[in-house]
Amino acid sequence: MDPDARRAAILLAARAVFARKGYHKAGIADIVSEVGVARGTFYRYFESKRDVFQQILQSMMAEVVSVVVPIDVAGEIPPQVFANLDRLIRAITAEDVCRVLFSEALGIDEEADDALRAFYGQALGRIEAALQTGQGLGIVQGGDVRLKARCLLGLIKEPVVQASIDGADLDADQLVTEIHQLLQHGLLRV
Amino acid sequence: MDPDARRAAILLAARAVFARKGYHKAGIADIVSEVGVARGTFYRYFESKRDVFQQILQSMMAEVVSVVVPIDVAGEIPPQVFANLDRLIRAITAEDVCRVLFSEALGIDEEADDALRAFYGQALGRIEAALQTGQGLGIVQGGDVRLKARCLLGLIKEPVVQASIDGADLDADQLVTEIHQLLQHGLLRV
Amino acid sequence: MDPDARRAAILLAARAVFARKGYHKAGIADIVSEVGVARGTFYRYFESKRDVFQQILQSMMAEVVSVVVPIDVAGEIPPQVFANLDRLIRAITAEDVCRVLFSEALGIDEEADDALRAFYGQALGRIEAALQTGQGLGIVQGGDVRLKARCLLGLIKEPVVQASIDGADLDADQLVTEIHQLLQHGLLRV
Amino acid sequence: MDPDARRAAILLAARAVFARKGYHKAGIADIVSEVGVARGTFYRYFESKRDVFQQILQSMMAEVVSVVVPIDVAGEIPPQVFANLDRLIRAITAEDVCRVLFSEALGIDEEADDALRAFYGQALGRIEAALQTGQGLGIVQGGDVRLKARCLLGLIKEPVVQASIDGADLDADQLVTEIHQLLQHGLLRV
DNA sequence: CATGAATGAGCTTTCATTCAT
DNA sequence: TATGAATGAAAGCTCATTCAT
Structure with missing residues (x-):
């Protein structure tokens, strides 16, 4: 999977999770499990939840x-x-x-x-x-x-x-x- | 201090704190320190932060x-x-x-x-x-x-x-x- | 247990743990389990591991x-x-x-x-x-x-x-x- | 680059990095970026950081x-x-x-x-x-x-x-x- | 009834290591 | 053989809530 696509996938998942649960109830765990990647992968593409x-x-x-x-x-x-x-x-x-x-x-x-x-x-x-x-x-x-x-x-x-x-x-x-x-x-x- | 007044005081303080910091950044600590009561007292008057x-x-x-x-x-x-x-x-x-x-x-x-x-x-x-x-x-x-x-x-x-x-x-x-x-x-x- | 004693107990345990495992291998978990208090208690007495x-x-x-x-x-x-x-x-x-x-x-x-x-x-x-x-x-x-x-x-x-x-x-x-x-x-x- | 030379280069870089940052603060990332090889390459020559x-x-x-x-x-x-x-x-x-x-x-x-x-x-x-x-x-x-x-x-x-x-x-x-x-x-x- | 020290689940973040390309 | 993206265990820390005093 190419980096841009993966990045986009995480972004999309995060969007969905934030929309569904709100910023505070959303955990990195929710986002990564939605995309199907590991926690660490998230941090390759984004610095932090914020x-x-x-x-x-x-x-x-x-x-x-x-x-x-x-x-x-x-x-x-x-x-x-x-x-x-x-x-x-x-x-x-x-x-x-x-x-x-x-x-x-x-x-x-x-x-x-x-x-x-x-x-x-x-x-x-x-x-x-x-x-x-x-x-x-x-x-x-x-x-x-x-x-x-x-x-x-x-x-x-x-x-x-x-x-x-x-x-x-x-x-x-x-x-x-x-x-x-x-x-x-x-x-x-x- | 009679219970109703105390309850009202906590409510007032909480209102101010929530308005100032927002729900998530507001801590029970902020509220009780604003009223000048102990943490435990808060929980005698309210079940939870929510x-x-x-x-x-x-x-x-x-x-x-x-x-x-x-x-x-x-x-x-x-x-x-x-x-x-x-x-x-x-x-x-x-x-x-x-x-x-x-x-x-x-x-x-x-x-x-x-x-x-x-x-x-x-x-x-x-x-x-x-x-x-x-x-x-x-x-x-x-x-x-x-x-x-x-x-x-x-x-x-x-x-x-x-x-x-x-x-x-x-x-x-x-x-x-x-x-x-x-x-x-x-x-x-x- | 009075605060000074507890603080001293944590300090003592931490000393022992640091001496035994070294700073990096020592975890807060080691220290608190040595004293027999909860993680949070540690942070009432000390700001951080450092x-x-x-x-x-x-x-x-x-x-x-x-x-x-x-x-x-x-x-x-x-x-x-x-x-x-x-x-x-x-x-x-x-x-x-x-x-x-x-x-x-x-x-x-x-x-x-x-x-x-x-x-x-x-x-x-x-x-x-x-x-x-x-x-x-x-x-x-x-x-x-x-x-x-x-x-x-x-x-x-x-x-x-x-x-x-x-x-x-x-x-x-x-x-x-x-x-x-x-x-x-x-x-x-x- | 022949394997021995590469191995030596990594060793040298690691030495410098360990000396500069200390064992714990030194990361594999530091070492490989110093030599200019990929992370994976490091692990072809050495089993681990230790x-x-x-x-x-x-x-x-x-x-x-x-x-x-x-x-x-x-x-x-x-x-x-x-x-x-x-x-x-x-x-x-x-x-x-x-x-x-x-x-x-x-x-x-x-x-x-x-x-x-x-x-x-x-x-x-x-x-x-x-x-x-x-x-x-x-x-x-x-x-x-x-x-x-x-x-x-x-x-x-x-x-x-x-x-x-x-x-x-x-x-x-x-x-x-x-x-x-x-x-x-x-x-x-x- | 008031207190505030104690609790511990749960969070974000790191990084040595792996493995498909 | 070289790559570097992906991994995930494990760490430090927070804070709403409890409960012995």
Whole structure:
């Protein structure tokens, strides 16, 4: 088995184990028995339990970030926004991403916390910038973009997180539609 | 010191410790040294570390639930909604509530997970019911109330969680205003 | 059992175990099973395996140093020298002192190495000073006192170390006599 | 590369590594990376870490033993003694010999301990025999030759060991002179 | 009832050794 | 024959929990 494949296999197993048991209940024993290698093998590929976790975190964050593409203001904007939304929801709906990124990541250690802060900072920064541009174009409501960005993030994240907590499946299309409507008309009828 | 007071003191200390260090990094040693009692005393009042945590969780959930009062459909509705919103945000903005309830609670054990599921189930159930009533009264947009409820929860929760992650303060009034606007007009200008 | 006694018991057991098996082959398991306490108990009294070892080393060095008393130049010198010699040999003849101090101490870690260097530095410094005084008084041969001190140390140490290696007993009196003769007349007959 | 040369190269590297880091801190990884061969190759030439160490020990002991040549009683004795002394000191002054033979060798395992005991037994036996001969010739002081031999060994060994501990250089000539003087006249002036 | 020393299961990590390529 | 990835026993250490005082 070539090193890259093995490394990937361990990473995959670790992802599954962390998603299933959470960081603290997951033991190296769980991971290696899942891959079918010896304990020592794990340490040939990763420095420590924290190390694998960090790498999984990083790759998950990168995956999530990568699906959001900058909006081309020359083109039609709403379709681009909703395409992003759609991809984003599908990205974070993956069972393991959701559990690891949204429930387990915080509080492991300073390094992971920093990475997570950076991730949220980057994500929120992008959303804020987009909203600001939107305000300039007159297509986004006025007000504090900082808070708006956070609300928007929650709007997207929470249904996914709740579905994960419930162990229920999530209809991404329906969610996109619902969020779409919310963004355009709000929740209340005036 | 009478038992109830002592029990309360331990509970309070544990809350602070869990909020400060998180469930896993918090040790019984931290809690007892905070209260100034011996380790053994802790176990006279609580069965285990998980036990205190559960009780704290329960009381936090009760606090949060209690601030949301049913809406009197006979009276004017929007002010009641926003009063609820305001109280809710203030309730979950408390540093310890936010950290414990939203970051630490999930994944401790099955029992806590169940409690949390029940909490979210109850909270979302209430919101859903209110939205359904609203739809009947024609003051809430049509569509899936289940998803709407989850979005609404996220809308409220996320800015608070992010402020906690950033270690930043949150202007509750401003947040209420922002959410108010979002609920009424959405994020986009049509 | 009071803490001081328990601490002393663990220290004693550790001393015996280190002397018997050497630092590296000695496990915490050996030590605690020797005292009859649980693993955790060990760590209530000592921070780590290195920590006990360091403390044992320190106490052994202190024991050895303490038996050598400064020479009163006002009084008769040779008896004082030989009394020191006698006490010193008896001190380092103790089986565990010899093994731990002379065979195991070097190379555990930087801290222990420094402590040992300091110990030898102090011991040799004292001997050098005494020799220098002796040269001033005309009772010690001329020449490099630094080297003389080291030779003298070896003269004393080696027979003890060899006895320990052989597992043989050592007649301290006879050794003192022999060293006495060597110091006064050398090994060769002119 | 022919097997003998490779074997020699590994032996040399292992010597250097053991001298530099000590037996326990030295890893097979250190040795093989020093030679530039793979781990597996090491095990084609040596059975185990202990095995290389033993062989190094044996060769060091042989080197040291070889420099001491029997004294020809027909010829002039003192020059022969001092020539032996001189060669011996130079032999054990080699940094790696000193560290490996005098600090690391004891306590690795039973086999090494036996080898070391045999080495010291042989060395001391020779010295004793020489001293006995010397006593017969009337050029060595009377008394227990067993102890005398051990003292003599320490006299030689200790300055070398101390220099190694200090990381200082040793002037072999000066040491020979000093020991010479000590053997002839003792340390004290009568 | 309060105490806090004692407990020991269980964790992560290391590294000499093996063996398929 | 050389390789180096894989192995897994064994080590040190932690900490929630217990229980004699």
